[in-house]
Every structure is written in C-alpha cells, then in structure tokens.
Amino acid sequence: xxDVLERPAPAEGHGHEAHGPTGILKWLTTTDHKVIGLxxxxxxxxxxxxxGAFAEIIRAQLASPNGTLVSLAQxxxxxxxxxxxxxxxxxxxxxxxxxxxxxVPIQIGAPDMAFPRLNALSYWLYLxxxxxxxxxxxxxxxxxxxxxxxxxxxxxxxxxxxxxxDLWIGGLLLTGFSAIFTGVNLCATVFYLRAPGMTMFRxxxxxxxxxxxxxxxxxxxxxxxxGLIMLYADRHFGTHIFSVAGGGVPVLWQNIFWFWGxxxxxxxxxxxxxxxxxxIAVFSRKPVFGYKGMIFAxxxxxxxSLGVWAHHMFTTGTVLLPFFSIMSLLIAVPxxxxxxxxxGTMWRGQIWFSTAMLMAIGFLITFLxxxxxxxxxxxxxxxxxxxxxxxxxxxxxxxxMALVLGAMGGLYYWGPxxxxxxxxxxxxKAQFWFLFIGTQVFTLPMYLLGLRxxxxxxAIYPQHPSWQYLxxxxxxxxxxxxxxxxxxIVNIVYSWKRYPAGDNPWDGHTLEWxxxxxxxxxxxYRLPPIRSERPTWDYxxxxxxxxxxxHGTPAADGSAR
Amino acid sequence: MRTEARVLLSLGVFFAIMDSVYWVWSKEDAxxxxxxxxxxxxxxxxxxxxxxxxxxxxRPEDDPHAExxxxxxxxxxxxxxxxxxxxxxxxxxxxxxxxxxxxxxVVPGLGLVFWAIVGATGxxxxxxxx
Numbered sequence: 195x196x197d198v199l200e201r202p203a204p205a206e207g208h209g210h211e212a213h214g215p216t217g218i219l220k221w222l223t224t225t226d227h228k229v230i231g232l233x234x235x236x237x238x239x240x241x242x243x244x245x246g247a248f249a250e251i252i253r254a255q256l257a258s259p260n261g262t263l264v265s266l267a268q269x270x271x272x273x274x275x276x277x278x279x280x281x282x283x284x285x286x287x288x289x290x291x292x293x294x295x296x297x298v299p300i301q302i303g304a305p306d307m308a309f310p311r312l313n314a315l316s317y318w319l320y321l322x323x324x325x326x327x328x329x330x331x332x333x334x335x336x337x338x339x340x341x342x343x344x345x346x347x348x349x350x351x352x353x354x355x356x357x358x359x360d361l362w363i364g365g366l367l368l369t370g371f372s373a374i375f376t377g378v379n380l381c382a383t384v385f386y387l388r389a390p391g392m393t394m395f396r397x398x399x400x401x402x403x404x405x406x407x408x409x410x411x412x413x414x415x416x417x418x419x420x421g422l423i424m425l426y427a428d429r430h431f432g433t434h435i436f437s438v439a440g441g442g443v444p445v446l447w448q449n450i451f452w453f454w455g456x457x458x459x460x461x462x463x464x465x466x467x468x469x470x471x472x473x474i475a476v477f478s479r480k481p482v483f484g485y486k487g488m489i490f491a492x493x494x495x496x497x498x499s500l501g502v503w504a505h506h507m508f509t510t511g512t513v514l515l516p517f518f519s520i521m522s523l524l525i526a527v528p529x530x531x532x533x534x535x536x537x538g539t540m541w542r543g544q545i546w547f548s549t550a551m552l553m554a555i556g557f558l559i560t561f562l563x564x565x566x567x568x569x570x571x572x573x574x575x576x577x578x579x580x581x582x583x584x585x586x587x588x589x590x591x592x593x594x595m596a597l598v599l600g601a602m603g604g605l606y607y608w609g610p611x612x613x614x615x616x617x618x619x620x621x622x623k624a625q626f627w628f629l630f631i632g633t634q635v636f637t638l639p640m641y642l643l644g645l646r647x648x649x650x651x652x653a654i655y656p657q658h659p660s661w662q663y664l665x666x667x668x669x670x671x672x673x674x675x676x677x678x679x680x681x682x683i684v685n686i687v688y689s690w691k692r693y694p695a696g697d698n699p700w701d702g703h704t705l706e707w708x709x710x711x712x713x714x715x716x717x718x719y720r721l722p723p724i725r726s727e728r729p730t731w732d733y734x735x736x737x738x739x740x741x742x743x744x745h746g747t748p749a750a751d752g753s754a755r
Numbered sequence: 756m757r758t759e760a761r762v763l764l765s766l767g768v769f770f771a772i773m774d775s776v777y778w779v780w781s782k783e784d785a786x787x788x789x790x791x792x793x794x795x796x797x798x799x800x801x802x803x804x805x806x807x808x809x810x811x812x813x814r815p816e817d818d819p820h821a822e823x824x825x826x827x828x829x830x831x832x833x834x835x836x837x838x839x840x841x842x843x844x845x846x847x848x849x850x851x852x853x854x855x856x857x858x859x860x861v862v863p864g865l866g867l868v869f870w871a872i873v874g875a876t877g878x879x880x881x882x883x884x885x
Contacts (some may be wrong), residue, residue: 213838306833311840311875318844324850333855357855364851371847385759385804390815390826409766413793418882426854449785493762494771497769501777504786514781521773576837716833721823 225310226715230317231295232612235605237321238288241246242598244328245279248272248677253672256665259657267651270339271358275330278362279344280349281326282369283324285597286458289465290376290411291320293604294404296612298380300706301398303389303724305716312375319372326367330358341651343451346436346444351429360429370419377411380404389705391724394726395489398704398727399482402489403468406496410457412463413500418454421447424678445512452503460499463593464492466600467532473607474536476700477551478543484535485727491535498525508577513721515574522572527581529565533558548700549622553603556630558598564592567641582651585644588637595633595675602629602682610695614711618693628678636671639664652678703728756808756817770794797868837878843871 215223224230252272255261264574299307307313330337340348344362347353351680384397384405397405425447427433434440436447475482482488501521504513536558545551567589568578580586602625610616643664648655655661698707708730709718722733732739771794779789815825846867853860 222841223838224832225837225840297847305830308831311834311837314837314840315843319847322761322844322848322851326848360855364854368847368851387830388816390821390823391819392816393819394762394817396819405762409763409797413796417789417792446785449783450789453786453789493766497766497773500770500790501773512783514777514783517777517780721826723823724821725819 216605225306225314227299227307227310227313228296228612228717229711230313231297231636233317233613234287234295234320236294237317237324238284241279241283241324242288243679243683245276245284246676248276248279249316250672250676252276253669254283255653256655257669259662260654264334264653266653267336267339270651271331271337273651274338274341274362275328278327279324280594281342281368281458281462282350283320283327285462286373287320287369288601289462289597290373290380290404290407291316293469293601293608294380294400294407294465297608297706298401298404299383299387300611300709300713300717301401301704302384302387302392303705303718303721304383304387305718306387308387309375309379313379316372316375316379319368319375323365323368323370323372326361326368329503330361333357333361343455344447345451346447347438349425349447350437351431355664360426362637363426363429366422367419370415370422373411374415374419377408380408384408389721389724392705392729395486396724396727396729398468399471399485399492400465400468400704401469403464403492406492407461407464410461410496410499414457414461417450418458421450421454424450433434445507448507448510449504452506453500455506456503457499459593460495462597464495466557466597466604467492467603469607470536470557470600471532471539472704473550473554473603474539476607476702477546477548477554478540479540479701480543481703481726481728482535483538483541484531487531488535491531494528495525498528505572505577508574511580519572519574523569526565526569526572527555533562533565536725546700548606548720549617549619549626550603550607550628550700552623552630553599553606556626556633557603559598560592560599560633561629563637564589564596565593567592580644582649583644584640584648584650587650588640588644591640592633592637595629595637599626599629599633602626607700608706609618610699611706611711611713614695615689615691616693616695616699617685618689621681621688625678625681625685628674628681632671632674632678634671636668636675639667639671643668698730698734701731701734703731705729708733756804756811756814758817760801760804760808763797764805767794767797767801770797834878837875838870839875840876842874844865846871 203357214220219489220229221233237248251514252269255263255269255272256594264268295307299305330338333356335358337358338344338354340354340359346360349359377458384401388397424433424435428436428442434442436442436444438444455716471488487681498521502518502525503755505522507513508515508518567585571580571586571589606617606622643661646664648661655665695711697709700707704727705721705724706713722729726732726739771789772792774787774790777783777790815821818825823861846864846869848864849860849867850864853864
C-alpha cells in the first residue's frame with residue numbers, strides 16, 4: 195500500500211485515519227514514524243531498566259570493600275555491559291530515535307519522515323543489535339568484559355578470546371548502521387519536508403538540535419563502524435592493526451574510538467538540550483530567550499566536537515595537549531550561552547512547576563555540575579591527576595544523569611501528545627525528587643572518592659573507612675534512582691488511559707500541539723500560517739504574537755492566561 | 756535552501772581551518788585524515804545545496820510569508836506499510852550472527868537481504884498507486 199501525498203488547498207493537511215493491519219503485523223510492517231518512534235521509546239526504556247539493573251548490582255557489590263556478590267570476572271562483564279547498554283542501547287537511540295522520530299516531523303509540519311521504510315529498518319537494526327549485544331551473557335565465556343571503550347590490547351583475541359566480545363562488536367555494527375540511517379533520515383526530513391513558511395530560522399530549537407545531531411551522526415558513526423571492522427579483522431583474520439606484535443598501533447584504536455566517542459557525547463546531549471529548551475519555554479510561558487544564540491551555540495558545539503576527541507587520551511602521551519585542551523575548554527562557551535539562555539527564558543516568566551518543568555530544572559543543575567567538572571578535566575594537569583579515577587566516573591555520570599532527567603522531562607511533556615493521555619503529576623513529582631536527590635547523593639561521593647584516589651573498574655577496594663562510607667552513600671543514591679525508575683513504571687500503569695490530555699494540555703508553542711493527540715496518520719488535518727518559531731501559540735493567542743527576531747519579546751509579560 | 760547550504764558549508768570551512776591547524780601542529784595522521792573526511796562530508800551536500808539554491812526559486816518553506824495553501828500539491832510518495840524493512844533487518848541480523856556462530860549463517864542471511872531488496876524495489880516501482 196502506498197500513499198501519494200498531496201497537500202490540498204487551502205490550509206488543509208494530509209491527516210487521515212490509519213488503515214492497514216493491526217496488532218503484531220502492524221508493528222512488523224509499519225512505516226509510520228509515530229509507531230516506529232514509540233517502538234524505539236519502549237525499547238530504549240527497557241534498555242535503561244536493564245542497564246540500571248546492572249548498575250544496582252555494581253553498587254551493591256561496592257557497598258562493602260570485599261563484596262562477594264559477584265566474582266571479579268562477572269564484575270568486569272557487568273560494568274562493561276552497563277556502560278555499553280546505557281550509551282549504545284539507551285541514551286543514543288532514545289535521543290535520536292525515540293522522541294526525535296515522533297516529534298521532529300510534527301514540529302516542522304511534515305507528514306512523515308523522508309524515508310519511512312529506512313526509518314523502519316533503523317528500528318529493526320537497533321532492536322536486533324541490542325539483542326545481539328545482550329546475548330553475550332548466554333554464550334560460553336560470558337559477555338564482553340573489556341570496558342565499554344574496548345581499548346586495544348585488552349580487546350584482542352588473546353586477552354579476550356570469548357565470543358561475547360564478538361557479539362558486542364556485531365551488536366555495535368547493527369546499532370551503528372541504525373544510527374547512520376536515522377541521521378540520513380533526520381537531515382532529509384528537516385531539509386525537504388518543512389511546511390510552507392517554516393523557514394530554517396523558525397524551526398523549534400528541538401528540531402535544530404536534532405539536525406545538528408544528525409550531521410554529527412553522519413560525521414562520527416562511520417568512523418566507529420570502520421574501527422569495529424578493523425577490530426574484528428584483528429581478532430579473527432590475523433591482521434595487526436591494533437597489536438604491537440605485528441607492527442600495529444594500539445593507540446590508533448583510541449583515536450578512532452574517541453573520534454566517534456566524543457561527538458557521540460554531543461549526539462547524546464544535544465537532543466536533550468533541545469527537549470529542555472522546549473519545556474522551559476512552554477512552562478515559563480515565554481518565547482525562547484536568545485533563539486538565534488541558541489542555534490549558534492548548538493552549531494558551535496557541533497563544530498568544536500570534531501576537534502576534542504583526544505582529551506580522553508591525555509595520559510597516553512601521544513597527543514597534542516594544548517590543542518585538545520583549548521578546544522575542549524572552548525566548548526564551555528556555547529554551553530554557557532545555553533545555560534544563560536535557559537535562565538533568561540525562565541527570568542520573569544510565569545513558571546508552571548509541572549513534572550516536566552521540574553525535570554528540566556533538575557537537568558540544568560545536574561548538567562551544570564557535570565559540565566563544570568568537565569572543564570576541570572579539560573585541563574591536562576588536572577586530568578593527569580584524576581584520569582581513570584572515580585572523579586571521571588562521577589563527571590560523566592553527572593552529565594548522563596542530567597540527560598536522564600531531560601529524557602524523563604521529555605516523556606512527561608510529549609507523552610500526552612504521543613498517547614493522548616497524561617501521566618499522574620503527583621507520582622511524577624515523587625519520581626523527580628527521588629531521581630534528582632538520588633543523582634546528587636550518587637555522584638557527589640564519587641567525586642570525593644576520585645580525589646582520594648579510588649580507581650574506576652575495581653570490584654574490591656582496600657579497607658579504609660573514608661572510602662567505604664563514601665561508597666555506601668553512592669549506593670544509597672543508586673537505590674534512590676532505582677526507586678525513581680520503579681515509580682515511573684508505577685506511574686505508567688496507574689495512569690493508563692486515566693487522564694485524557696486534549697490536543698494542547700500545556701498551551702504549547704510549536705506545531706505538534708496544533709494537531710490532535712495522538713496525531714492522525716500523516717499528522718495534520720490542517721496547518722496554521724507559520725509566522726514565527728511558535729506557530730501554535732500565535733494561532734491561539736493572536737493578541738500576543740511573537741515578533742520578528744530583533745524586535746523584542748512582546749509576550750514576556752502579557753502572556754499570562 | 757540557502758540556509759541549509761550555509762549551515763553545512765560553514766561547518767565544512769570550520770573543519771578545514773581546524774584540520775590545517777591540527778595537522779601542521781601535531782603531525783598526527785589519523786586525526787588529520789578523519790577531520791578531512793568530515794570536511795568533505797560537509798562540503799559535498801553543502802555545495803550541492805548551494806548550487807541548487809542559486810538555480811531555483813525559494814520553496815514555500817523558505818519564504819517567511821508563505822501561506823499554508825502554497826504547499827498544496829504532491830509532497831511525495833509514502834509507503835503505507837511494508838514488510839521489507841523487517842525482512843532486511845532480520846537478514847542483517849543473521850549475517851552479523853554469522854560473525855560469531857558460523858559462516859553458514861551467511862547463506863540464509865544473504866538470502867533474506869536479497870529477497871528484501873528485490874521486494875522493496877518492486878514495491879517502489881509499483882509506487883504511486885493507491
């Protein structure tokens with residue numbers, strides 16, 4: 195079945211009732227970006243729960259100095275798969291596959307993604323890649339155990355002979371291609387399927403960030419895929435690209451991996467920056483403060499991200515320290531612009547402290563902690579001191595837990611649009627406090643542990659009172675985060691079809707709030723005229739229209755309902 | 756179209772400058788080559804969009820004063836449902852499993868991939884019919 199889409203005149207969209215198969219056959223054959231996006235969302239949240247369970251086991255093991263919950267070998271598998279599941283299978287796919295897949299086409303007034311069948315293929319590659327990577331637990335020798343970065347001598351067939359490592363490589367090949375296809379799809383959608391009047395500088399910040407994310411995916415992921423093929427060849431075909439024995443260079447793997455790995459950090463972060471921007475603007479009842487500055491900052495982060503990879507490799511002694519230090523420190527400038535713009539958006543706004551807004555504010559605080567410690571680590575002398583200690587672990591857990599807060603905010607904010615039903619706000623706020631306080635209780639002791647010299651990736655540690663008590667606090671924080679995840683699942687079950695949302699429950703700004711909840715097949719029955727970056731707001735509040743950029747923000751005080 | 760071109764070209768120009776500084780300063784080849792590849796990846800579509808932006812009238816989505824009705828007409832052909840992405844995905848899955856569980860899995864894997872490519876191509880050529 196094929197639909198030739200025409201935009202009928204005037205002001206009509208192309209939404210219509212969905213037809214075709216239902217049930218499992220619908221799931222298998224769909225090319226609708228909303229269904230695919232929902233599959234992505236559910237799969238990614240399941241992966242978050244699996245990765246979170248690994249984290250809880252790790253923290254339980256570390257609660258006492260000589261923990262005996264898991265063996266040393268199992269511990270290596272657990273931290274490897276915790277990192278791999280969280281980065282490759284949860285954070286990335288959730289960032290650019292889940293909410294982006296659903297929201298980006300609707301935000302620009304498109305009927306679907308540009309390549310719907312490619313989009314479906316992306317999902318199947320993601321799902322099968324996840325299964326491939328996790329099936330490592332069921333083969334002899336267990337799952338991959340060389341850390342989520344698979345550093346070269348350790349990932350060779352001599353050091354890690356098991357097939358769990360090969361399954362890890364295979365799973366990454368599949369999810370890598372899935373990401374590349376999604377990147378192609380997002381770029382083409384944004385470039386070719388915008389609604390009339392939706393110029394590039396009227397796109398919502400979320401869509402802008404996803405565009406830059408997609409470009410970064412196209413720059414970074416092919417490098418990882420190539421590196422994985424080299425690694426597999428080293429393991430099985432007798433090449434010596436990464437082994438000294440045959441004249442290879444082990445550090446080359448680190449270069450290749452981090453050339454993907456650092457842009458990947460922004461591939462993970464930028465979509466959540468976008469989500470938070472939308473949430474803060476809507477719940478402060480103001481336009482985004484410094485819209486063009488935000489876009490400039492996003493593009494700058496994207497541009498700089500290609501020149502910072504070796505700050506993960508300062509201690510290898512083979513990299514140009516001043517260059518990477520300067521570039522890494524420069525990233526703080528656009529990120530700081532974003533911070534100020536988020537605060538400026540809230541400034542004198544009428545803030546509605548819904549769960550989504552609380553999550554967004556929690557994101558700002560947690561990300562600030564993670565970002566500032568990132569500036570420490572960009573300085574080589576400090577990095578030499580803290581490299582491979584818990585300080586680094588705490589730094590990137592502050593960052594990724596901020597992203598989890600953003601993801602939860604996104605789910606509370608867009609959930610009503612996707613499903614047509616709201617989530618319970620009271621349980622949501624309880625979830626927020628557990629997640630937010632848990633995150634701080636979990637990361638702050640790890641910073642101190644790192645400064646006191648505790649290395650990462652160790653299953654047992656010397657019996658020292660100050661280390662143990664800090665580790666216990668981190669475990670308490672991890673348990674609180676686990677409770678918040680359980681509260682989220684409880685909330686979904688409790689709120690199942692309980693609170694109908696209506697089309698525009700938050701008085702939103704962007705086009706997705708103009709259509710029905712959930713949106714019809716091909717998204718729109720009609721489109722409003724687009725005259726600013728908040729077309730739905732302009733349509734609903736003609737007395738408070740946004741002006742052209744550079745003409746002030748008229749809705750700053752008059753936007754109250 | 757012009758803004759799209761500018762975004763990609765400015766990224767490409769930045770990468771070119773950054774790479775020349777990096778390569779001359781560090782004399783490290785892997786990173787230098789990878790940033791050059793990134794530069795080319797920005798210039799290729801960027802120049803294509805720039806070339807087009809000079810030769811076409813602004814599309815309705817590039818016109819800040821466009822009315823929704825200006826978008827009337829054919830947007831594109833969108834497949835309603837299709838089993839071929841699933842088939843292709845499963846074929847790729849089986850082929851990756853061949854890396855671990857045995858080369859013989861390449862045969863069914865390639866079979867599924869080939870079947871899916873033929874099927875999807877046929878579906879596209881039939882496109883345009885409801």
